[in-house]
Amino acid sequence: MGKHENIKIKESTKVKDALDHARETAQELHGAISDAAAKSGGAVKADLEAISQKAKAAVESVKASVGAQQEATKKHLTEAVTYLEAAQKHAAEGLKSSGQVFQTSIRQTLADARASVQKISEAIAAKRSAQSKKPPK
Amino acid sequence: MRNYIAAVFDNSSEAYEALHKLWQLDHAEEITVHGAAVVHRDNLGQFQVDTKETHPALATAVGVGVGALLGALAGPAGAAIGAAGGAGIGAAAGGVTGLAVDAGRADTRHEAAAQTAFVLEDGQSAVIADVSEEWTQPIDTLMRGLGGVVYRRAKSDLEDDVWYEDGYYPYDYYLYPYEYIPSRYPPSSYYGW
Numbered sequence: 001m002g003k004h005e006n007i008k009i010k011e012s013t014k015v016k017d018a019l020d021h022a023r024e025t026a027q028e029l030h031g032a033i034s035d036a037a038a039k040s041g042g043a044v045k046a047d048l049e050a051i052s053q054k055a056k057a058a059v060e061s062v063k064a065s066v067g068a069q070q071e072a073t074k075k076h077l078t079e080a081v082t083y084l085e086a087a088q089k090h091a092a093e094g095l096k097s098s099g100q101v102f103q104t105s106i107r108q109t110l111a112d113a114r115a116s117v118q119k120i121s122e123a124i125a126a127k128r129s130a131q132s133k134k135p136p137k
Numbered sequence: 138m139r140n141y142i143a144a145v146f147d148n149s150s151e152a153y154e155a156l157h158k159l160w161q162l163d164h165a166e167e168i169t170v171h172g173a174a175v176v177h178r179d180n181l182g183q184f185q186v187d188t189k190e191t192h193p194a195l196a197t198a199v200g201v202g203v204g205a206l207l208g209a210l211a212g213p214a215g216a217a218i219g220a221a222g223g224a225g226i227g228a229a230a231g232g233v234t235g236l237a238v239d240a241g242r243a244d245t246r247h248e249a250a251a252q253t254a255f256v257l258e259d260g261q262s263a264v265i266a267d268v269s270e271e272w273t274q275p276i277d278t279l280m281r282g283l284g285g286v287v288y289r290r291a292k293s294d295l296e297d298d299v300w301y302e303d304g305y306y307p308y309d310y311y312l313y314p315y316e317y318i319p320s321r322y323p324p325s326s327y328y329g330w
Contacts, residue, residue, distance in 0.1 A: 038189040
Protein backbone atom coordinates (compact mmCIF):
# COMPACT_ATOMS: atom_id res chain seq x y z
CA MET A 1 0.00 0.00 0.00
CA GLY A 2 1.54 3.33 -1.05
CA LYS A 3 1.63 6.33 1.17
CA HIS A 4 -1.30 7.89 -0.66
CA GLU A 5 -3.36 4.80 0.04
CA ASN A 6 -3.71 5.69 3.68
CA ILE A 7 -6.68 7.87 4.46
CA LYS A 8 -6.15 8.98 7.97
CA ILE A 9 -9.47 9.06 9.70
CA LYS A 10 -9.58 11.85 12.21
CA GLU A 11 -10.19 10.79 15.75
CA SER A 12 -13.68 11.62 16.88
CA THR A 13 -12.46 14.19 19.33
CA LYS A 14 -14.17 17.08 17.61
CA VAL A 15 -16.66 19.01 19.64
CA LYS A 16 -20.15 18.12 18.56
CA ASP A 17 -22.14 21.12 17.47
CA ALA A 18 -25.89 21.68 17.56
CA LEU A 19 -26.30 20.20 14.10
CA ASP A 20 -24.50 16.99 15.06
CA HIS A 21 -26.69 16.76 18.13
CA ALA A 22 -29.85 17.30 16.09
CA ARG A 23 -28.82 14.55 13.69
CA GLU A 24 -28.11 12.13 16.53
CA THR A 25 -31.49 12.87 18.08
CA ALA A 26 -33.29 12.19 14.80
CA GLN A 27 -31.21 9.03 14.20
CA GLU A 28 -32.19 7.79 17.66
CA LEU A 29 -35.81 8.49 16.86
CA HIS A 30 -35.61 6.48 13.65
CA GLY A 31 -33.78 3.68 15.46
CA ALA A 32 -36.42 3.56 18.19
CA ILE A 33 -39.31 3.39 15.72
CA SER A 34 -37.66 0.81 13.48
CA ASP A 35 -36.80 -1.34 16.52
CA ALA A 36 -40.39 -1.11 17.73
CA ALA A 37 -41.80 -1.87 14.29
CA ALA A 38 -39.51 -4.90 13.94
CA LYS A 39 -40.56 -6.48 17.24
CA SER A 40 -42.22 -9.82 16.91
CA GLY A 41 -45.85 -9.04 17.57
CA GLY A 42 -45.31 -5.45 16.49
CA ALA A 43 -44.99 -2.19 18.36
CA VAL A 44 -47.07 -1.51 21.42
CA LYS A 45 -48.51 1.75 22.77
CA ALA A 46 -45.73 2.11 25.32
CA ASP A 47 -43.28 2.17 22.42
CA LEU A 48 -45.29 4.87 20.72
CA GLU A 49 -45.44 6.99 23.87
CA ALA A 50 -41.65 6.89 24.11
CA ILE A 51 -41.36 7.61 20.40
CA SER A 52 -43.68 10.60 20.72
CA GLN A 53 -41.39 12.04 23.42
CA LYS A 54 -38.31 11.40 21.28
CA ALA A 55 -39.96 13.14 18.33
CA LYS A 56 -40.71 16.15 20.50
CA ALA A 57 -37.09 16.26 21.70
CA ALA A 58 -35.89 15.97 18.11
CA VAL A 59 -38.07 18.91 17.01
CA GLU A 60 -36.59 21.05 19.78
CA SER A 61 -33.07 19.91 18.96
CA VAL A 62 -33.37 20.73 15.27
CA LYS A 63 -35.03 24.08 15.93
CA ALA A 64 -32.18 24.95 18.30
CA SER A 65 -29.65 24.19 15.56
CA VAL A 66 -31.22 26.36 12.86
CA GLY A 67 -30.26 29.84 14.07
CA ALA A 68 -26.59 30.06 13.20
CA GLN A 69 -26.73 28.26 9.87
CA GLN A 70 -26.50 29.60 6.34
CA GLU A 71 -29.54 29.64 4.06
CA ALA A 72 -29.06 26.28 2.27
CA THR A 73 -28.58 24.52 5.58
CA LYS A 74 -31.53 26.32 7.14
CA LYS A 75 -33.81 25.22 4.31
CA HIS A 76 -33.01 21.54 4.91
CA LEU A 77 -33.44 21.94 8.65
CA THR A 78 -36.79 23.65 8.24
CA GLU A 79 -37.94 20.70 6.14
CA ALA A 80 -36.62 18.33 8.80
CA VAL A 81 -38.73 20.10 11.41
CA THR A 82 -41.80 19.65 9.19
CA TYR A 83 -41.16 15.90 8.98
CA LEU A 84 -40.50 15.62 12.71
CA GLU A 85 -43.72 17.45 13.50
CA ALA A 86 -45.51 15.03 11.16
CA ALA A 87 -43.86 12.16 13.05
CA GLN A 88 -45.16 13.62 16.31
CA LYS A 89 -48.64 13.93 14.81
CA HIS A 90 -48.67 10.37 13.49
CA ALA A 91 -47.36 9.01 16.79
CA ALA A 92 -50.11 10.89 18.63
CA GLU A 93 -52.71 9.48 16.25
CA GLY A 94 -51.33 6.00 16.86
CA LEU A 95 -51.76 6.39 20.60
CA LYS A 96 -55.48 6.94 20.08
CA SER A 97 -55.94 4.02 17.70
CA SER A 98 -55.63 0.27 17.50
CA GLY A 99 -55.33 -2.58 15.02
CA GLN A 100 -54.54 -1.71 11.44
CA VAL A 101 -54.78 2.05 12.04
CA PHE A 102 -52.21 1.75 14.82
CA GLN A 103 -49.82 -0.16 12.56
CA THR A 104 -50.33 2.40 9.79
CA SER A 105 -49.42 5.16 12.25
CA ILE A 106 -46.21 3.32 13.09
CA ARG A 107 -45.26 3.04 9.42
CA GLN A 108 -46.05 6.71 8.81
CA THR A 109 -44.05 7.76 11.86
CA LEU A 110 -41.13 5.67 10.63
CA ALA A 111 -41.30 7.24 7.17
CA ASP A 112 -41.43 10.74 8.66
CA ALA A 113 -38.47 10.01 10.93
CA ARG A 114 -36.48 8.62 8.00
CA ALA A 115 -37.22 11.71 5.94
CA SER A 116 -36.23 14.00 8.80
CA VAL A 117 -32.84 12.31 9.22
CA GLN A 118 -32.37 12.60 5.47
CA LYS A 119 -33.03 16.34 5.59
CA ILE A 120 -30.67 16.84 8.52
CA SER A 121 -27.89 14.90 6.81
CA GLU A 122 -28.48 17.03 3.70
CA ALA A 123 -28.14 20.11 5.91
CA ILE A 124 -24.87 18.75 7.27
CA ALA A 125 -23.61 17.98 3.76
CA ALA A 126 -24.48 21.52 2.66
CA LYS A 127 -22.62 22.95 5.62
CA ARG A 128 -19.56 20.76 5.06
CA SER A 129 -19.54 21.56 1.37
CA ALA A 130 -19.60 25.30 2.09
CA GLN A 131 -16.83 24.94 4.65
CA SER A 132 -14.65 22.92 2.28
CA LYS A 133 -14.82 25.73 -0.28
CA LYS A 134 -13.69 28.36 2.18
CA PRO A 135 -10.02 29.31 1.82
CA PRO A 136 -7.95 28.30 4.83
CA LYS A 137 -7.36 31.07 7.37
CA MET B 138 -21.69 15.67 -5.13
CA ARG B 139 -24.43 13.27 -4.18
CA ASN B 140 -23.63 9.68 -5.17
CA TYR B 141 -24.75 6.15 -4.58
CA ILE B 142 -21.84 3.79 -4.03
CA ALA B 143 -21.47 0.03 -3.76
CA ALA B 144 -18.28 -1.43 -2.32
CA VAL B 145 -17.92 -5.16 -2.94
CA PHE B 146 -15.91 -7.48 -0.67
CA ASP B 147 -15.08 -11.16 -0.65
CA ASN B 148 -16.60 -11.74 2.77
CA SER B 149 -19.11 -10.23 5.14
CA SER B 150 -16.66 -9.26 7.91
CA GLU B 151 -14.83 -6.97 5.48
CA ALA B 152 -18.15 -5.46 4.45
CA TYR B 153 -19.09 -4.74 8.07
CA GLU B 154 -15.68 -3.21 8.68
CA ALA B 155 -16.18 -1.08 5.57
CA LEU B 156 -19.58 0.06 6.85
CA HIS B 157 -17.96 1.07 10.14
CA LYS B 158 -15.14 2.93 8.39
CA LEU B 159 -17.63 4.66 6.12
CA TRP B 160 -19.42 6.12 9.13
CA GLN B 161 -16.04 7.05 10.62
CA LEU B 162 -15.34 9.03 7.46
CA ASP B 163 -18.64 10.81 8.08
CA HIS B 164 -17.70 11.58 11.68
CA ALA B 165 -14.38 12.90 10.41
CA GLU B 166 -16.38 15.19 8.08
CA GLU B 167 -14.66 13.81 4.97
CA ILE B 168 -18.04 12.76 3.53
CA THR B 169 -21.68 12.77 4.62
CA VAL B 170 -23.48 9.45 4.73
CA HIS B 171 -27.23 9.77 4.18
CA GLY B 172 -27.91 6.06 4.47
CA ALA B 173 -26.21 2.70 4.13
CA ALA B 174 -26.91 -1.03 4.17
CA VAL B 175 -24.98 -4.26 3.81
CA VAL B 176 -26.04 -6.94 1.34
CA HIS B 177 -24.78 -10.47 0.82
CA ARG B 178 -24.93 -13.27 -1.67
CA ASP B 179 -24.40 -16.63 -0.04
CA ASN B 180 -22.64 -19.57 -1.62
CA LEU B 181 -25.95 -20.87 -2.95
CA GLY B 182 -26.59 -17.60 -4.74
CA GLN B 183 -29.26 -16.38 -2.30
CA PHE B 184 -29.37 -12.59 -2.03
CA GLN B 185 -29.74 -11.13 1.46
CA VAL B 186 -30.15 -7.64 2.88
CA ASP B 187 -29.33 -6.77 6.47
CA THR B 188 -32.60 -5.47 7.82
CA LYS B 189 -34.33 -5.12 11.15
CA GLU B 190 -37.65 -6.07 9.62
CA THR B 191 -39.05 -9.33 10.92
CA HIS B 192 -42.34 -9.21 9.05
CA PRO B 193 -41.80 -11.22 5.84
CA ALA B 194 -43.69 -8.78 3.60
CA LEU B 195 -41.85 -5.75 4.95
CA ALA B 196 -38.50 -7.51 4.83
CA THR B 197 -39.21 -8.39 1.22
CA ALA B 198 -40.07 -4.75 0.53
CA VAL B 199 -36.65 -3.76 1.88
CA GLY B 200 -35.04 -6.39 -0.32
CA VAL B 201 -36.89 -5.15 -3.38
CA GLY B 202 -35.98 -1.52 -2.64
CA VAL B 203 -32.30 -2.30 -2.16
CA GLY B 204 -32.39 -4.67 -5.14
CA ALA B 205 -33.66 -1.82 -7.29
CA LEU B 206 -30.77 0.32 -6.09
CA LEU B 207 -28.26 -2.40 -6.93
CA GLY B 208 -29.75 -2.63 -10.39
CA ALA B 209 -29.63 1.13 -10.81
CA LEU B 210 -25.95 1.17 -9.89
CA ALA B 211 -25.36 -0.80 -13.07
CA GLY B 212 -27.07 1.79 -15.25
CA PRO B 213 -30.49 1.93 -16.90
CA ALA B 214 -30.36 -1.66 -18.11
CA GLY B 215 -29.65 -2.76 -14.59
CA ALA B 216 -32.38 -0.52 -13.26
CA ALA B 217 -34.89 -2.28 -15.44
CA ILE B 218 -33.74 -5.60 -14.02
CA GLY B 219 -33.86 -4.29 -10.46
CA ALA B 220 -37.28 -2.85 -11.09
CA ALA B 221 -38.71 -6.26 -11.72
CA GLY B 222 -38.96 -6.73 -7.99
CA GLY B 223 -35.31 -7.64 -7.89
CA ALA B 224 -36.30 -10.84 -9.62
CA GLY B 225 -33.51 -10.57 -12.16
CA ILE B 226 -30.83 -10.19 -9.56
CA GLY B 227 -29.00 -13.41 -9.08
CA ALA B 228 -31.44 -15.34 -11.16
CA ALA B 229 -28.91 -15.84 -13.90
CA ALA B 230 -27.14 -19.15 -14.11
CA GLY B 231 -23.98 -18.99 -12.09
CA GLY B 232 -25.60 -16.81 -9.48
CA VAL B 233 -23.90 -13.61 -10.46
CA THR B 234 -25.41 -10.17 -10.17
CA GLY B 235 -23.85 -9.01 -13.38
CA LEU B 236 -25.70 -6.14 -14.95
CA ALA B 237 -25.10 -4.34 -18.17
CA VAL B 238 -22.39 -1.76 -18.42
CA ASP B 239 -23.81 1.55 -19.52
CA ALA B 240 -20.60 3.04 -20.81
CA GLY B 241 -22.46 4.63 -23.69
CA ARG B 242 -24.02 7.16 -21.32
CA ALA B 243 -20.73 8.14 -19.79
CA ASP B 244 -19.33 11.38 -21.08
CA THR B 245 -15.75 10.60 -20.37
CA ARG B 246 -13.53 7.60 -20.04
CA HIS B 247 -13.18 8.37 -16.35
CA GLU B 248 -16.91 8.22 -15.83
CA ALA B 249 -17.12 5.06 -17.87
CA ALA B 250 -14.55 3.51 -15.59
CA ALA B 251 -16.52 4.56 -12.54
CA GLN B 252 -19.77 3.24 -13.93
CA THR B 253 -18.75 -0.30 -14.67
CA ALA B 254 -21.27 -2.98 -13.90
CA PHE B 255 -22.02 -3.74 -10.32
CA VAL B 256 -21.20 -7.39 -9.71
CA LEU B 257 -21.92 -9.43 -6.60
CA GLU B 258 -20.73 -12.99 -6.94
CA ASP B 259 -21.59 -15.96 -4.74
CA GLY B 260 -20.06 -15.55 -1.27
CA GLN B 261 -19.49 -11.81 -1.66
CA SER B 262 -20.90 -8.94 0.39
CA ALA B 263 -21.31 -5.27 -0.38
CA VAL B 264 -21.88 -1.99 1.39
CA ILE B 265 -24.43 0.17 -0.39
CA ALA B 266 -24.54 3.83 0.57
CA ASP B 267 -26.03 7.18 -0.34
CA VAL B 268 -23.30 9.76 0.25
CA SER B 269 -22.34 13.37 -0.34
CA GLU B 270 -18.67 13.66 -1.23
CA GLU B 271 -16.59 16.59 -2.45
CA TRP B 272 -14.13 14.18 -4.05
CA THR B 273 -14.14 10.43 -4.51
CA GLN B 274 -10.68 9.63 -3.16
CA PRO B 275 -11.54 9.20 0.54
CA ILE B 276 -14.06 6.42 -0.09
CA ASP B 277 -12.11 4.84 -2.95
CA THR B 278 -8.87 4.75 -0.98
CA LEU B 279 -10.52 3.46 2.15
CA MET B 280 -12.41 0.68 0.40
CA ARG B 281 -9.42 -0.34 -1.68
CA GLY B 282 -7.39 -0.56 1.52
CA LEU B 283 -9.96 -3.02 2.84
CA GLY B 284 -9.79 -5.07 -0.34
CA GLY B 285 -13.02 -3.77 -1.83
CA VAL B 286 -14.04 -2.67 -5.30
CA VAL B 287 -16.10 0.52 -5.51
CA TYR B 288 -18.93 1.21 -7.95
CA ARG B 289 -20.47 4.64 -8.05
CA ARG B 290 -23.30 6.49 -9.76
CA ALA B 291 -24.39 10.08 -9.32
CA LYS B 292 -27.80 10.45 -7.77
CA SER B 293 -28.68 12.95 -10.49
CA ASP B 294 -27.74 10.33 -13.08
CA LEU B 295 -30.14 7.85 -11.53
CA GLU B 296 -32.84 10.47 -11.71
CA ASP B 297 -32.31 10.51 -15.48
CA ASP B 298 -33.05 6.82 -15.76
CA VAL B 299 -36.27 6.28 -17.61
CA TRP B 300 -37.58 3.69 -15.24
CA TYR B 301 -38.14 6.13 -12.41
CA GLU B 302 -41.22 8.18 -13.05
CA ASP B 303 -43.16 10.77 -11.10
CA GLY B 304 -40.11 11.65 -9.04
CA TYR B 305 -40.43 8.46 -7.05
CA TYR B 306 -37.08 7.15 -5.86
CA PRO B 307 -37.55 4.35 -3.39
CA TYR B 308 -33.92 3.81 -2.47
CA ASP B 309 -33.42 6.26 0.35
CA TYR B 310 -36.11 4.75 2.48
CA TYR B 311 -34.40 1.38 2.72
CA LEU B 312 -30.92 2.50 3.69
CA TYR B 313 -30.28 2.92 7.40
CA PRO B 314 -29.41 6.51 8.30
CA TYR B 315 -26.94 5.30 10.96
CA GLU B 316 -24.53 2.40 11.36
CA TYR B 317 -26.70 -0.68 11.49
CA ILE B 318 -25.15 -4.13 11.81
CA PRO B 319 -27.49 -6.99 12.71
CA SER B 320 -26.94 -8.57 16.10
CA ARG B 321 -26.87 -11.99 14.56
CA TYR B 322 -25.61 -13.36 11.32
CA PRO B 323 -26.84 -14.62 8.96
CA PRO B 324 -29.56 -11.97 8.83
CA SER B 325 -33.12 -13.03 9.25
CA SER B 326 -34.20 -12.23 5.75
CA TYR B 327 -33.32 -14.25 2.70
CA TYR B 328 -34.47 -13.63 -0.79
CA GLY B 329 -34.47 -16.38 -3.33
CA TRP B 330 -33.49 -14.18 -6.21
